[in-house]
Amino acid sequence: MTATSGEEAVELLAGRQFALLLVDVRMPGMDGFATVERLRLDLRRETPVIFVTGASDEAAMHRAYEFGAVDYLIKPVENRRAAREGAQPDRALRAWPRAQ
Numbered sequence: 001m002t003a004t005s006g007e008e009a010v011e012l013l014a015g016r017q018f019a020l021l022l023v024d025v026r027m028p029g030m031d032g033f034a035t036v037e038r039l040r041l042d043l044r045r046e047t048p049v050i051f052v053t054g055a056s057d058e059a060a061m062h063r064a065y066e067f068g069a070v071d072y073l074i075k076p077v078e079n080r081r082a083a084r085e086g087a088q089p090d091r092a093l094r095a096w097p098r099a100q
Contacts, residue, residue: 006030010038018047025053025060036067052077
Protein backbone atom coordinates (compact mmCIF):
# COMPACT_ATOMS: atom_id res chain seq x y z
CA MET A 1 0.00 0.00 0.00
CA THR A 2 1.33 3.44 -0.85
CA ALA A 3 0.43 6.97 0.30
CA THR A 4 1.75 10.28 -1.06
CA SER A 5 1.25 12.40 2.08
CA GLY A 6 1.11 12.03 5.84
CA GLU A 7 -2.60 12.77 5.92
CA GLU A 8 -3.30 10.11 3.29
CA ALA A 9 -1.13 7.62 5.20
CA VAL A 10 -3.05 8.11 8.45
CA GLU A 11 -6.35 7.76 6.58
CA LEU A 12 -5.22 4.56 4.82
CA LEU A 13 -3.77 3.03 7.96
CA ALA A 14 -6.81 3.75 10.15
CA GLY A 15 -8.61 0.62 9.04
CA ARG A 16 -5.75 -1.86 8.59
CA GLN A 17 -2.85 -3.43 10.46
CA PHE A 18 0.60 -3.61 8.88
CA ALA A 19 3.80 -5.48 9.69
CA LEU A 20 6.16 -2.63 8.70
CA LEU A 21 6.02 0.99 7.52
CA LEU A 22 8.60 2.85 5.44
CA VAL A 23 8.00 6.54 6.09
CA ASP A 24 9.73 9.43 4.32
CA VAL A 25 10.83 12.14 6.75
CA ARG A 26 9.91 14.89 4.26
CA MET A 27 6.41 14.62 2.83
CA PRO A 28 3.84 17.11 1.57
CA GLY A 29 1.76 18.46 4.44
CA MET A 30 2.52 16.49 7.58
CA ASP A 31 6.14 15.33 7.77
CA GLY A 32 7.09 11.75 8.59
CA PHE A 33 7.61 12.45 12.29
CA ALA A 34 4.16 14.03 12.67
CA THR A 35 2.64 11.14 10.71
CA VAL A 36 4.16 8.53 13.02
CA GLU A 37 3.15 10.59 16.06
CA ARG A 38 -0.49 10.57 14.85
CA LEU A 39 -0.31 6.83 14.21
CA ARG A 40 1.04 6.25 17.73
CA LEU A 41 -1.24 8.65 19.63
CA ASP A 42 -4.48 8.83 17.66
CA LEU A 43 -4.63 5.32 16.19
CA ARG A 44 -2.61 3.65 18.98
CA ARG A 45 -0.49 1.77 16.43
CA GLU A 46 2.92 0.43 17.41
CA THR A 47 3.79 -0.80 13.91
CA PRO A 48 7.58 -0.89 13.36
CA VAL A 49 8.76 2.10 11.33
CA ILE A 50 11.80 2.64 9.14
CA PHE A 51 12.30 6.31 8.31
CA VAL A 52 13.71 7.18 4.88
CA THR A 53 15.23 10.53 3.92
CA GLY A 54 17.42 12.19 1.34
CA ALA A 55 19.40 14.06 3.99
CA SER A 56 22.22 12.60 6.05
CA ASP A 57 21.27 14.88 8.95
CA GLU A 58 22.45 13.37 12.23
CA ALA A 59 19.86 15.32 14.26
CA ALA A 60 17.04 13.90 12.12
CA MET A 61 18.49 10.42 12.55
CA HIS A 62 18.47 10.77 16.34
CA ARG A 63 14.94 12.15 16.21
CA ALA A 64 13.84 9.11 14.17
CA TYR A 65 15.14 6.76 16.85
CA GLU A 66 13.44 8.85 19.54
CA PHE A 67 10.19 8.25 17.64
CA GLY A 68 10.80 4.52 17.98
CA ALA A 69 12.16 3.82 14.51
CA VAL A 70 13.69 0.39 14.03
CA ASP A 71 16.00 1.85 11.39
CA TYR A 72 16.80 4.96 9.37
CA LEU A 73 17.75 4.85 5.67
CA ILE A 74 19.30 7.54 3.51
CA LYS A 75 18.06 7.77 -0.10
CA PRO A 76 18.67 6.63 -2.68
CA VAL A 77 18.14 3.12 -1.34
CA GLU A 78 18.84 0.52 -3.96
CA ASN A 79 16.77 -2.60 -3.79
CA ARG A 80 16.63 -4.84 -6.81
CA ARG A 81 13.60 -6.76 -5.54
CA ALA A 82 11.63 -3.55 -4.95
CA ALA A 83 12.51 -2.37 -8.46
CA ARG A 84 11.37 -5.70 -9.94
CA GLU A 85 8.08 -5.44 -8.05
CA GLY A 86 7.45 -1.94 -9.37
CA ALA A 87 8.11 0.05 -6.19
CA GLN A 88 7.87 3.77 -6.75
CA PRO A 89 10.68 5.58 -4.87
CA ASP A 90 8.88 8.92 -5.06
CA ARG A 91 6.07 7.71 -2.81
CA ALA A 92 5.96 8.97 0.76
CA LEU A 93 4.96 5.80 2.55
CA ARG A 94 5.00 2.12 1.75
CA ALA A 95 3.32 -0.47 3.98
CA TRP A 96 3.14 -4.25 3.95
CA PRO A 97 0.03 -5.99 5.30
CA ARG A 98 0.43 -8.35 8.21
CA ALA A 99 0.25 -12.03 7.44
CA GLN A 100 -3.11 -13.44 8.49
